[in-house]
Amino acid sequence: xxxxxxxxxDLGPRKFSLKGKLWMALLIVISVAGxxxxxxxxxxxxxxxxxxxxxxxGFYISNFVFFVATSFVAAIxxxxxxxxxxxxxxxxxxxxxxxxxxxxxxxxITIMIDMARPDRILNLFVxxxxxxxxxxxxxxxxxxxxxxxLLLYFPMLPDLAILRDHYRDKHPRLSKIYGIxxxxxxxxxxxxxxxxxxIQIVVLLIIPLGLILESIDAYLFSTTYRVGWDSxxxxxxxxxxxxxSGLGTLVALVYVVRKNKKLENYITDYHFEKIGRLLVLAxxxxxxxxxxxxxxxxxxSKEAESEHLNTxxxxxxxxxxWLVTIGGLVLPALLLLFKRLxxxxxMFYISLLVVLGSYWKRYLIVTPTLLHPYLPIQGVPExxxxxxxxxxxxxITGATLAMALLIITLLVRYVPVISIDRLxxxxxxxxxxxKEAAA
Amino acid sequence: MKTKQISNLAVLRFLSxxxxxxxxxxxxxxxxxxxxxxxxxxxxxxxxxxxxxxLQATARIDNSNVDVAGIELEVYxxxxxxxxxxxxVNTNESGKAHFEMExxxxxxxxxxxxxxxxxxxxxxxxxxxxxxxxxxxxxAISAKLETRDSVSYVNxxxxxxxxxxxxxxxxxxxxxxxxxxxxxxxxxxLSTDSDGAISVxxxxxxxxxxxxxxxxxxxxxxxxxxxxxxxxxxxxxxPFVEDTTYFERTLxxxxxRTPLFIVLFTGVLIVGSWGVIVYxxxxxxxxxxxxx
Numbered sequence: 001x002x003x004x005x006x007x008x009x010d011l012g013p014r015k016f017s018l019k020g021k022l023w024m025a026l027l028i029v030i031s032v033a034g035x036x037x038x039x040x041x042x043x044x045x046x047x048x049x050x051x052x053x054x055x056x057x058g059f060y061i062s063n064f065v066f067f068v069a070t071s072f073v074a075a076i077x078x079x080x081x082x083x084x085x086x087x088x089x090x091x092x093x094x095x096x097x098x099x100x101x102x103x104x105x106x107x108x109i110t111i112m113i114d115m116a117r118p119d120r121i122l123n124l125f126v127x128x129x130x131x132x133x134x135x136x137x138x139x140x141x142x143x144x145x146x147x148x149x150l151l152l153y154f155p156m157l158p159d160l161a162i163l164r165d166h167y168r169d170k171h172p173r174l175s176k177i178y179g180i181x182x183x184x185x186x187x188x189x190x191x192x193x194x195x196x197x198x199i200q201i202v203v204l205l206i207i208p209l210g211l212i213l214e215s216i217d218a219y220l221f222s223t224t225y226r227v228g229w230d231s232x233x234x235x236x237x238x239x240x241x242x243x244x245s246g247l248g249t250l251v252a253l254v255y256v257v258r259k260n261k262k263l264e265n266y267i268t269d270y271h272f273e274k275i276g277r278l279l280v281l282a283x284x285x286x287x288x289x290x291x292x293x294x295x296x297x298x299x300x301s302k303e304a305e306s307e308h309l310n311t312x313x314x315x316x317x318x319x320x321x322w323l324v325t326i327g328g329l330v331l332p333a334l335l336l337l338f339k340r341l342x343x344x345x346x347m348f349y350i351s352l353l354v355v356l357g358s359y360w361k362r363y364l365i366v367t368p369t370l371l372h373p374y375l376p377i378q379g380v381p382e383x384x385x386x387x388x389x390x391x392x393x394x395x396i397t398g399a400t401l402a403m404a405l406l407i408i409t410l411l412v413r414y415v416p417v418i419s420i421d422r423l424x425x426x427x428x429x430x431x432x433x434x435k436e437a438a439a
Numbered sequence: 440m441k442t443k444q445i446s447n448l449a450v451l452r453f454l455s456x457x458x459x460x461x462x463x464x465x466x467x468x469x470x471x472x473x474x475x476x477x478x479x480x481x482x483x484x485x486x487x488x489x490x491x492x493x494l495q496a497t498a499r500i501d502n503s504n505v506d507v508a509g510i511e512l513e514v515y516x517x518x519x520x521x522x523x524x525x526x527x528v529n530t531n532e533s534g535k536a537h538f539e540m541e542x543x544x545x546x547x548x549x550x551x552x553x554x555x556x557x558x559x560x561x562x563x564x565x566x567x568x569x570x571x572x573x574x575x576x577x578x579a580i581s582a583k584l585e586t587r588d589s590v591s592y593v594n595x596x597x598x599x600x601x602x603x604x605x606x607x608x609x610x611x612x613x614x615x616x617x618x619x620x621x622x623x624x625x626x627x628x629l630s631t632d633s634d635g636a637i638s639v640x641x642x643x644x645x646x647x648x649x650x651x652x653x654x655x656x657x658x659x660x661x662x663x664x665x666x667x668x669x670x671x672x673x674x675x676x677x678p679f680v681e682d683t684t685y686f687e688r689t690l691x692x693x694x695x696r697t698p699l700f701i702v703l704f705t706g707v708l709i710v711g712s713w714g715v716i717v718y719x720x721x722x723x724x725x726x727x728x729x730x731x
Contacts, residue, residue, distance in 0.1 A: 127694070128694065129693070130701050130702060136705070139708075143713065143716070147712070147716060150716070150719050153723075183726050184728075185726065186729075186730075188729050188730070190725075190729045191726050194722045194726050195726065198719050198723075201718075
């Protein structure tokens with residue numbers, strides 16, 4: 001078998017193993033259960049959730065914030081690594097592009113789930129107020145989604161063409177499907193020029209768009225006059241938090257793909273060491289922003305803010321708060337300072353801690369604030385003073401996560417997770433077509 | 440000694456059992472016992488407007504007053520010992536009901552000019568039957584606005600419509616309608632003089648929309664006449680000067696008043712981003728059409 005064939009075999013589509021099929025079945029079951037719960041929510045209204053007059057943003061919104069953050073960082077990582085042309089970027093960029101697409105699609109769906117009347121979605125456009133960050137969000141999410149898809153698609157064209165050619169005789173149907181998406185790619189000078197130019201533009205475009213996306217996400221909170229949100233620090237705080245959740249997700253995903261596709265020769269300890277450093281930097285920056293976010297109000301806070309801080313530091317939310325802060329931030333940062341822990345397996349476990357911490361961090365940003373309005377909560381049932389997601393919310397949120405994983409799993413199944421075309425070119429293989437085009 | 444202890448224990452058990460049975464029976468008896476509904480009725484007449492009866496149903500349950508919601512009350516009037524039905528109303532969540540008539544012409548007084556309106560509850564599984572009547576004479580207030588030496592006065596006269604006589608020494612007040620509760624402009628205990636008249640100066644500094652004040656002359660909860668209200672529109676207030684930024688381009692204004700910098704910035708971003716996206720999609724078409 002030639003080296004080129006070897007590359008296709010290693011990186012190209014591979015049928016699901018039994019484990020893979022079980023994984024897919026699990027994701028489909030969770031998704032179907034969530035869809036059923038959502039249909040029930042549509043019929044009965046948001047009464048089925050535990051969101052009431054005070055906690056009117058709950059699990060759905062924290063889920064949405066997590067998706068946006070992860071998508072933003074995945075895209076930014078791709079853009080920065082491509083622009084700086086880091087040699088260790090290759091194993092991460094395609095997977096990061098996939099994560100960016102999956103997460104931004106699910107972010108869009110999640111925000112619609114949070115609407116009690118999705119049939120009125122057009123009103124968001126028809127009656128849009130440009131002063132409202134909600135309108136900015138409505139504008140930026142489809143924009144970012146389109147650019148993320150293009151960011152994934154343009155670099156993938158040559159790989160799709162390689163698979164089209166590879167399966168021409170063995171699986172004509174598969175070859176035809178790859179052919180449709182490969183857009184008659186033939187490595188011509190003109191095609192390569194257009195592709196390189198487009199990638200450069202997308203990469204340059206997605207950085208400001210990503211920053212706008214994440215900042216708008218923060219403005220949704222900070223432009224409302226509420227305890228814990230009313231902070232000019234919020235956009236950078238969100239961006240640094242997104243770096244943590246996005247990189248954590250990426251590390252965990254890369255590890256799982258590497259293990260399941262047996263890509264140890266392509267994604268090495270060296271790559272994990274490099275991204276581990278990036279993750280530890282992100283964690284340190286986020287810890288710094290957390291200190292700013294909680295320490296300064298601790299000194300200057302008025303009564304309502306003190307009450308909110310007390311709830312987080314020593315009150316009802318103290319356990320999750322400290323678990324998230326220590327378990328999801330400080331401990332991973334400390335552990336990743338040791339080089340021997342920046343190896344694939346330890347990093348995988350650490351990144352799981354980081355992702356879990358990041359997820360619940362969003363919950364802690366959204367919920368406790370809503371339970372501490374400036375005006376006292378009066379004349380409402382006792383249950384409205386507390387919030388914990390209902391079964392419907394768990395099922396629907398679980399389904400959105402499952403669907404994101406489903407998109408990622410399917411893309412990883414059918415698309416090379418590392419560019420075969422670039423590898424072939426770098427290794428100087430005869431089959432690499434770039435040289436022919438250059439000639 | 441031991442036998443005595445056992446005997447005491449047996450007695451104690453017997454007493455406990457008896458007490459438990461008594462309590463259980465008592466609870467059941469209490470559960471089936473019907474509660475008494477207390478009705479209150481207030482009569483109000485608005486000059487040149489409707490007359491109405493405000494009803495309130497409460498009950499004393501577990502040592503606290505509870506509003507009785509959703510019960511039907513039959514409203515009637517009495518004349519010469521005979522009850523004539525006028526209609527029915529249901530109490531709302533607060534135990535309140537409002538029965539309105541166009542005027543007093545719908546009912547007749549007795550030979551002395553005394554009207555009697557009543558409301559009766561027929562009883563149900565939870566509450567016993569109850570009724571309440573309220574008797575009153577028909578009073579009239581004639582009010583008008585006068586200006587003397589640039590000072591405005593509300594002059595009003597209170598009279599008994601049936602006896603065609605003026606009512607002296609009746610407590611009366613003059614007030615201005617405000618959002619939450621009326622603003623009294625007369626002295627606290629103002630009574631009509633021997634001619635049934637009053638005269639109250641209206642301050643000039645009361646704000647009103649377009650300077651219009653809604654004045655009211657009221658006798659409230661009078662033992663003989665109930666509540667009678669005469670309304671008077673008076674263009675003698677200080678007009679509001681609306682201090683609003685509604686028509687300016689602000690961050691909190693309506694969408695038609697978006698600040699221009701936001702319109703421009705957002706517009707540039709949308710056109711810029713989607714322009715590039717369209718250009719990139721065009722590149723995809725060009726890639727697809729390019730031949731070696």
